[in-house]
Amino acid sequence: MTIRYTFGGDEFIFVEISEDMSLEAFFKGTAITRELQRRKVDGVTEICPSNASYQVRYDPDVIEPDTLLALLRQIEVEVADATELDIATRIVEVPVLYNDPWTHETLMRFRERHQDPASTDLEYAARINGKKDIEDFIAAHSDSPWFVSMVGFVAGLPFMFQMVERARQLQVPKYLRPRTDTPRLTVGHGGCFGCIYSVRGAGGYQMFGVTPAPIFDPAQRLDYLRDFMVFFRPGDIVKFKPIDRDTYDKAVAAVDAGTFSLRVRDVNFSLGAFMRDPEAYNRSLIEVLNAD
Template sequence: MSMRYSFGGDEHVFVEVNEEMSLEAFFKSLSITNAVREANIRGVTEICPANASFQIKFDPDVIKPDDMMAELKSLEAAAEKAEARIETRIIEVPVFYQDPWTHETLMRFRERHQDPNSSDIEYAARINGYDTVDSFIEAHSGAPWFVSMVGFVSGLPFLYQMVERQRQIEVPKYLRPRTDTPKQTVGIGGCFGCIYSVRGAGGYQMFGITPMTIFDPTQETNYLSDFMVFFRPGDIVKWKPIDRDEYDATLADVEANRFTPRIHDVTFDLEEYEKDIDGYNAKLMEGLYGN
């Protein structure tokens, strides 16, 4: 589809890159928002990239809305030609699947769920064609996930599974949102995974919890001392299933400020990725584990 431009009130231009999320749409959105930043357009006050769209906030006393729209459209052609290649990082995130805290929470909200007689992960496994929860966990954690945006609440990453579309896990959100979700819950809504950065309301299916702090407004966590939000768009996440003992040990390290996430810097090339998705993912993970 061609990009769709619209005004959002007097101070915003919203641009829809594609109706469907894809890595191609993400990279096009990234290219244009980078071009906006580099163009240093007078009046631009905020640039907000999203999964397959972006929004620009501007001061209408400095630049007229129609002129702002024209500036953005002029950058579209250049973005089409931009190389879909970024310097980023792959990060291992430990996950305690089927933990007692998200399980206790999901049991309190069964009347809001599509299947009140099963847990979230049992339901997700069944509707995605997996015979067992273990095979679902293997599929969820076996391939990396791409951070397409960060937001909605502070520090929350939206993650897109890096497999062919027909293999992507998809699970609908709850019929009605919960009023409670444990901090650092790992789950899925639609085709997007997420980690809840804070405790609060939510509608994504809950599969587990990570002991790894991803948002710290005090910046006392050793690996968040430079910035309170851990994730950034373009990051690649590899889930690592852990048991209760490893969860407790890792949480103790996090609380004692001894924990450091396993991270490897990588160059991600969309064209090379699309030639052999599984092979490219394997190479990304080799770098993470030093094989």
């Protein structure tokens, strides 16, 4: 894994850990940025980790660019074995109404921007991933956990990386041209990343369903949003749960009443243990989620 460093103007260093997203690249960036944050370096004003990269903003009147670059290279060497990094995080169960009427109506309005105008997003995703039908694809999408590698683009939107061997990861290209509309709380997918659209707006990811669970709320009405208006954090683990329309409607009513909550469990995630046996490790995570 060769790391590439690039200066951005007079105040930024952009660090690309890998051209491909992987949990190893994410953990490498996490280890470096956590150590940089721990050192409280004078002149470093912002540290922004991403999927397989990170960016540092600095004050050139306080720290020389080459000095900061040398420090980042030094930290890179010191955290070379990021596979042994453990993080304290959360696993969250997110209910999803797959193949819902709202994303279906939206995707039908934008078929001319899609690779396959004759099919729906779910039908297309199932076909190009070698699944026998939509139900088979939904099972592949919801059976294994997803790792939140970044939150951004719009407030509260999580980018999620499927926690399975690379050969089993679902891959779906984005629309040929972005839509001008996407329903709020759409569960989408583009490339190797899943996401949840925290607000209504433009977007180019394939649309698979909707969740009733708000993940961004400035009013912070629900219990899991009381600490912060943005729910997800990098390092969170998501387990999607398929639900039917009746369950979805009841959840929406609970959201309106302010009584809806998510199933959330604290967990320690070990990249090394996951890499040694992903399926067994995922089962252990799901057992933690389902424990009373």
